[in-house]
Amino acid sequence: MKALTYLLIAFFILLNCSDDSIKTMDFGDFQIQTPRHWKELKSDACDSNAGIIVTKNKDSIHFDYGMYSNSLDENPIIINRTMLKEILLQDSKIDTTELIIVENIEKVNREDYLKSKISYKNIDGYNAKILIPKKIGNGMTGIYIDKIKTELHGEVKFNFMGENLSKQSQTELLTAINTLKFTK
Structure with a gap:
């Protein structure tokens, strides 16, 4: 009986510890559950709800809720060797x-x-x-939503992303993305 009591106490302690490691960050237009150690930096964005969050590993997570949010498209510039020679001549x-x-x-x-x-x-x-990098630490991790709603001046879009994140920050970001809730 004592063993069961200790086991139950340990279970509830662990349960409470895991709850303490998560917090809800409220940005007005959306909420997201993140690790407690994520810290928001203030932004001077004037045409959207944008900002930066810094992780425990000092990685930066950027968000933008507005009409001009980046679609997170990758556009590698691929050229043939002959074209490179012409460019270098110029x-x-x-x-x-x-x-x-x-x-x-x-x-x-x-x-x-x-x-x-x-x-x-x-x-x-x-x-x-x-988006998830093919190789951890090299590429974008994040989310893009093309249309949250339509307002007088156009469609509101959303992105939440980090580049070249550590493995821990990447895992935390992907977990957090699943908890996004938008103000309707």
């Missing part, structure tokens, strides 16, 4: 670090050069695009 000091250089651009599968995988999921009744 300007030998041009930054080429972001370029993907291939021998034959016609044989390229653009998807092979994207850093993140894309899937779609229903979050709080909205069709959401979810």
Whole structure:
């Protein structure tokens, strides 16, 4: 009987500890449950509800609720080697670090050069695009919703994302995304 009592006490202590590790962050237009250690930085956004959250690992999570929210599309710049030579003839000091250089651009599968995988999921009744890096620490993790509602000046969109996140921050962000609730 004593063992059962101790087991029940331990269970309730563990249950209470896990509840203490989560908090609800309320941004007016939406709420999200996050790890307690996430901290919001104030933003000076004037045309949307935007901000930054810093994780325990000092990773930055950005959000934007408004008409101009970024759709989180990746646009790798893929060029063939011949084109690179022409570009360098025009300007030998041009930054080429972001370029993907291939021998034959016609044989390229653009998807092979994207850093993140894309899937779609229903979050709080909205069709959401979810991004997860193909390789942890290299790419975007986040959510984009194309239409939350329509207002006088246009459609309200939403994104919540981080780039090149640590494994822990990525896992926490993906868990938090599932708890999003929008003010209707």
